[in-house]
Amino acid sequence: MAWNDRLSVGIASIDKEHQKLVELLNNFYDAVQANHGKESLAGLLAALIDYTKVHFGNEEQLFAKTAYPEAASHKKAHDDLARQVLEIQKKYLKGANATLSIETLNFLKNWLLDHIQGADRKYAPHLTSHGIR
Ligand SMILES: [Fe+2]
Numbered sequence: 001m002a003w004n005d006r007l008s009v010g011i012a013s014i015d016k017e018h019q020k021l022v023e024l025l026n027n028f029y030d031a032v033q034a035n036h037g038k039e040s041l042a043g044l045l046a047a048l049i050d051y052t053k054v055h056f057g058n059e060e061q062l063f064a065k066t067a068y069p070e071a072a073s074h075k076k077a078h079d080d081l082a083r084q085v086l087e088i089q090k091k092y093l094k095g096a097n098a099t100l101s102i103e104t105l106n107f108l109k110n111w112l113l114d115h116i117q118g119a120d121r122k123y124a125p126h127l128t129s130h131g132i133r
Contacts, residue, residue, distance in 0.1 A: 001025060001109055007116050009124045012133055017055045018116055024048040025108055032101040041096050042089075045104070049085055056082070063123070066130035074119050081111060 003022050008015050028044040036044075056078040063071035088104050 001029070001113075007113075009116065009120050011124055011127055014059070014120070014124075014127075017058065018112075018120075020051060021048070021055060021112060024051055025105070025112065029105055032098075032105060038092075038096040041101065042092050045089060045092060048108070049089060052085070053082065059120075059123075062127055062132055066127055066132065068123055068126050070119075070122065074123065077115065077119055081115075 001022055003019050007018060007022075009018070024044070024047055028041070028048055031041055031044050060071070060075055060078070062068070063074065068074070084107075088107070091100060092104070
């Protein structure tokens with residue numbers, strides 16, 4: 001998955017975090033392709049999940065700071081993903097295999113693309129008008 005301008009929400013600080021998420025997703029993808037072992041894959045997945053939480057927290061802080069009207073529904077999308085990802089992680093710890101890895105990759109990639117191009121793009125004008133760059 002390559003970063004491209006269509007993924008930009010027009011706020012440099014957020015774009016940087018999204019780029020990092022793409023990078024972590026790619027690290028995981030590369031390790032799956034290279035047939036890395038369960039520990040290695042679980043570690044990369046954990047890194048991706050941990051940074052996702054940090055990123056969601058940062059976004060939600062900006063929502064609070066600027067009284068973003070859609071904050072509640074956006075936070076719900078974050079919470080839903082966090083819950084689903086915990087389930088995936090649990091399965092992973094039980095036993096990683098190629099099918100689970102591909103499913104996980106596709107799920108995370110699609111979620112990330114949809115979320116960045118949908119919900120995240122929606123907050124851009126609001127945050128920008130409150131001086132967030
Ligand atoms: Fe978001």
